[in-house]
Amino acid sequence: MTDYDTLIPLLVENDIEFIIVGGAAATAHGSSRLTLDLDIVYSRKQGNIARIVKALTPLKPYLRGAPIGLPFEWRVETLNKGLNFTLITTLGALDLLGEIVGGGDYEKLHTETIKIEIAGVQCECISLQNLIKVKRAAGRPKDLEVIAELEQILDETRKEN
Amino acid sequence: MEHPSEQLKSIRDLDPVIEAYKKDIDRTLIRENLRLTVTERFQQLMKLQRFAEELRQAGRKVTLPK
Numbered sequence: 001m002t003d004y005d006t007l008i009p010l011l012v013e014n015d016i017e018f019i020i021v022g023g024a025a026a027t028a029h030g031s032s033r034l035t036l037d038l039d040i041v042y043s044r045k046q047g048n049i050a051r052i053v054k055a056l057t058p059l060k061p062y063l064r065g066a067p068i069g070l071p072f073e074w075r076v077e078t079l080n081k082g083l084n085f086t087l088i089t090t091l092g093a094l095d096l097l098g099e100i101v102g103g104g105d106y107e108k109l110h111t112e113t114i115k116i117e118i119a120g121v122q123c124e125c126i127s128l129q130n131l132i133k134v135k136r137a138a139g140r141p142k143d144l145e146v147i148a149e150l151e152q153i154l155d156e157t158r159k160e161n
Numbered sequence: 162m163e164h165p166s167e168q169l170k171s172i173r174d175l176d177p178v179i180e181a182y183k184k185d186i187d188r189t190l191i192r193e194n195l196r197l198t199v200t201e202r203f204q205q206l207m208k209l210q211r212f213a214e215e216l217r218q219a220g221r222k223v224t225l226p227k
Contacts, residue, residue, distance in 0.1 A: 001210040004203040027206045030194040032187075034209050116199045136175065144175060148182035149191070156191050 002038055002092025005119040010091075012121040014055035017043035019109050020116070020125040021100060021134070026146060028116050029128045030153045033146060037086075037093035041126075043106040044098055049079045052096070059089035102137020103130065128154055 004024065011018055020028060023035025042052060053076050061074050064086045072078070079085070083098035099105040103126070112130040115122050126134065132150045135143045194202060 001207055001214065004207065005200075024203075024206075027202050028199050030191055030197075030202065032190045032194055034213060035206065036210060036213075118200050118203055120200075139175060144178050145182045147175075148179045149186050151179070152183060152186050152188060153191055153195070156188065156195060160195070 002036060002094070004038060004092075007038055007089075007091045007094065008123055009119050009121045010055060010059075011040070012123050014051050016051050016055060017045070017048045017106060018124070019106060019113050020123065021097065021103070021109070021131070022095070023146075025126045025131050026150060028118070028125050029131065029150065030157075031146070031149055033149065037095055039095040039097060041097045041100055041103070041106050041109055046076075050076055053079060056087075056089060056094075059091055061085075061087040061089045061094070064088040064093055100134060100138075102134040128157070 008020075018040040020038070021041050022037075022039030023031075023033065024038045026033060027035060042048060053074060057074060063070065063072050065088075066072070079096075085096040087094045087096065100109075103109050109126060109130070110124070112127050113124040114127050116125045128150065132147060132154065135147045135150065194205075197205065
């Protein structure tokens with residue numbers, strides 16, 4: 001299980017610049033579908049990368065699904081050399097994404113986010129309209145049903161307002 | 162690399178499939194979720210994850226050869 005109630009406040013309290021995307025963002029917008037991880041797009045600024053490394057070190061991050069014993073070192077240099085990391089931590093599955101198809105990087109996505117409150121902290125989440133756009137751009141068969149639900153949610157929220 | 166017009170065409174090609182899925186989506190569930198706070202939506206998701214894990218473990222017990 002991914003402990004969103006602890007993981008998200010931990011990121012916020014460590015001043016990490018991130019945007020919730022993917023299935024967790026769909027949940028935030030009202031989706032009832034099961035997702036198992038937390039996908040975030042993070043700022044690639046050096047200070048932010050250093051804060052991510054420091055904040056997550058106690059959670060013992062490791063590459064999800066990789067055999068135990070790989071020479072994976074959780075360091076600033078490791079994050080600098082890569083872009084997207086699918087991790088397992090002691091608080092659950094966390095995907096650190098430098099950029100996403102159809103949405104770009106943190107700086108680009110940052111212009112189309114909303115503020116949400118979860119477990120007593122405020123953080124940024126991709127807007128529903130942008131989430132639909134990103135899912136459509138990715139064009140993955142597994143997302144088609146998700147897009148259908150997100151568009152229904154958009155329809156319902158428009159009716160409410 | 163795919164030309165932008167080709168990309169747009171392939172996105173439009175998805176629409177009939179998406180529309181077909183919409184017919185089966187339970188709007189009452191969406192309305193229920195929209196009444197919850199974001200924190201409550203995540204708490205519900207975590208409950209669902211725990212339940213899915215219990216089901217997986219139960220399934221493993223049933224299917225493991227003795």
